[in-house]
Amino acid sequence: MAYEGLILKLDCPDQPGLVAKIAGYVAQYEGNLIEFNQFTDRERNRFFARLEIDTSGMQIGVEDFVVAFEVMGKALGGKWHFRRLPYRMKAAVLVTKTDHCLNEILWRTRLGEMPIEVTSVIGNREDCREIAEREGLPFHFVEMAEDKEAGFRRIDALLTEQQAELVVLARFMQIVPPWMCSRYEGQMINIHHSFLPAFIGANPYRKAYERGVKLIGATCHYVTGDLDAGPIIEQEVARVRHMHSAQDMVRLGRDCERSALAKGIRYHVQDRTIIDGTRAIVFED
Secondary structure, eight states, X not given: OOOOEEEEEEXXXXXXXXXXXXXXXXXXXXXXXXXXXXXXXXXXXXXXXEEEEEXXXXXXXXXXXXXXXXXXXXXXXXXXXXXXESOOEEEEEEESSOOHHHXXXXXXXXXXXXXXXXXXXXXXXXXXXXXXXXXXXXXXXXXXXXOHHHHHHHHHHHHHHHTOSEEEESSOOSOOOHHHHHHTTTTEEEEESSSTTTTOSSOHHHHHHHHTOSEEEEEEEEOOSSTTOSOEEEEEEEEOOTTOOHHHHHHHHHHHHHHHHHHHHHHHHTTOEEEETTEEEEOOO
């Protein structure tokens, strides 16, 4: 019999006995707690939690369990979200020229590490078409050079048509307009080729090389209207030395980008992130 479960994410004001109350609610209906991660922000008196619940032995229907939780959720003054398992999230991947992040996503999806269904690959250049089509995925070329606004409207139409729940900017080298950032708030993830906020902009590895940095890295974050300032999901760093050339830094940076993006996607799809204003609470796996 296939595993069936629920993920519950909760954000509410902190108070004594919260863990016992939530665990007691699950036990009341004979659910089995597989995982219970929680964090209390003492400065703001906020409680954050992620639970995974095995529902196979419940003496109540899963939908009834979810609906009944509303009474407790409101009493706690919280915000909550349920997701049924197993689940694969529909994700569209946006690319430009470089393909290492796209390849990482496709490879990990094949391995079953990333529970997503890639609906298509969308590019403002043709460079990644062969990779997408080799995987049996639709590739949509969207011209951005002449009219960027029209290009983004076309991308938005494709995402709507595909019912994409997640948009991954896999080294998509275009600035997303504010209206699109707002429309996909909390659903659009970017990989930035630097350990933010240092060396943003064009050719960051050359700038890092010229400054003789000892650490380089990559940042996976949610996209907002503030360029490269969205809530950070994951960051990776690599130590570099004086003997490393700018090209060596590109190589090491690619490794950081692939790893950070893969983790960021997995954390998002597995509901391990809770966006809290300008930051993301992340319960790692």
